[in-house]
Amino acid sequence: MPSVIEPKLISGNANLPLAKAIARRMSLYRGMSVGLVDARVERFNDAEIFVEVFENVRGEDMFVIQPTSNPANDNLMELLVMADALRRSSAARITAVIPYFGYARQDRRTKARTPITAKLVANMIASSGIERVLTMDLHAAQIQGFFDIPVDNLYASPIFALDIQSQLKGQLDDVMVVSPDVGGVARARELAKRIGAPLAIVDKRREKPGEIAEMTVIGDVAGKQCFIVDDICDTAGTLCKAAEVLKDHGATEVHAYITHGVMSGPAVERITNSVMKSLVITDSIECSDAARAAPNIRVLPTAPMFAQAILNIWNGTSVSSLFETETLGPIYEGIL
Known part of the structure; x- marks a missing residue:
């Protein structure tokens, strides 16, 4: 051979x-x-x-x-x-x-x-x-x-950490990393450790799949720039709702860093009309034209x-x- x-x-x-x-x-x-x-x-x-x-x-x-x-x-x-x-x-x-x-x-x-x-x-x-x-x-x-x-x-968390540090240029005093559910705490904690930020959790309860009955914020997000971290954004319903809850609890800005932008159905429209200042995804999935054209969606290279x-x-x-x-x-x- x-x-x-x-x-x-x-x-x-x-x-x-x-x-x-x-x-x-x-x-x-x-x-x-x-x-x-x-x-x-x-x-x-x-x-x-x-x-x-x-x-x-x-x-x-x-x-x-x-x-x-x-x-x-x-x-x-x-x-x-x-x-x-x-x-x-x-x-x-x-x-x-x-x-x-x-x-x-x-x-x-x-x-x-x-x-x-x-x-x-x-x-x-x-x-x-x-x-x-x-x-x-x-x-x-x-x-x-x-x-x-x-x-x-x-x-993706090392890439996310580099991007956040580049975007904020060392001004990380008011940053709070947020897990959108209890199951994603380990992923969010990893990013929080890399950028030296505290951690909060959005605890969600579902009555049935696809519907969110209640969301509770664990942690003080008042006056913070919140960065939601997750692995998948599908229809973006949970993500947009979590952003609204964080804003209601006093967050100054809400950003999201998601590894895989599945972006099914109304996801792009929801994100465009949401209170999130930005959604950052990677190119692990080929980005649609609608997502690329959205003003608050950005793609990081892998x-x-x-x-x-x-x-x-x-x-x-x-x-x-x-x-x-x-x-x-x-x-x-x-x-x-």
Whole structure:
């Protein structure tokens, strides 16, 4: 078998702009051109997915960039079919780069006779020939344990911390980090620790899914610039309601930092008309035109982090080093 010379990237249709951005960053880091492997990922008339790789990948270290965002089933199937094509083409190793892991919210049985779909998807990915997964901000930490292959879970909080420090330029005295629910406290605490800010919680109670009966603020947010931190913004109902409650409790400004901007249905309209001064999301999911045009929505790039993580995996060096500001800061210098 020939020795592996360079990591090779291939992308499905879920987020081509991110895949191209990762390739550009890798080119910058390596001082040589890194492009996407020439391939076609198409659909037949009956919507069956077909993949053809036009370059030799025998013995190569392949990285498949494909978030499983909306449409989740199509994008997941593209990932599996690409992995099968690469495995049958004798690729040495296949790593799935999944910036947004779909079905992550189905990580446990919430009531009788319901599935744990995140585990099912993990089984499908492992059985397709994928040997490693690189993702960002899994909805639940235990999903890493659903896989029987190595999983590297990156975190957006270091990027958020760098952006907040850049935006406020050291004026962090009145900042308060807010978790929009009890389940997200660990994520919010991590960001609060990085920027040296106190932590508050918005405790929500639901009568039934999709409806919020009551919200209570735990912590004194009066006179504070509040930064809500969460992993997913879907319809934005909870987020906008939490912003209103914080303003009612005396917050001077409300901002939100969300890793994955799913932005379903009326989300963009709600955010545009909300009391939030800004919503910051990453490009783990391709941003819609409406979201990009919204005056109070901003997108942070994840390509620098993913490019470095891919190179670290290829080199066999630490991925967790990217959790540290000292390591990540130079990578984002001049970007944020």
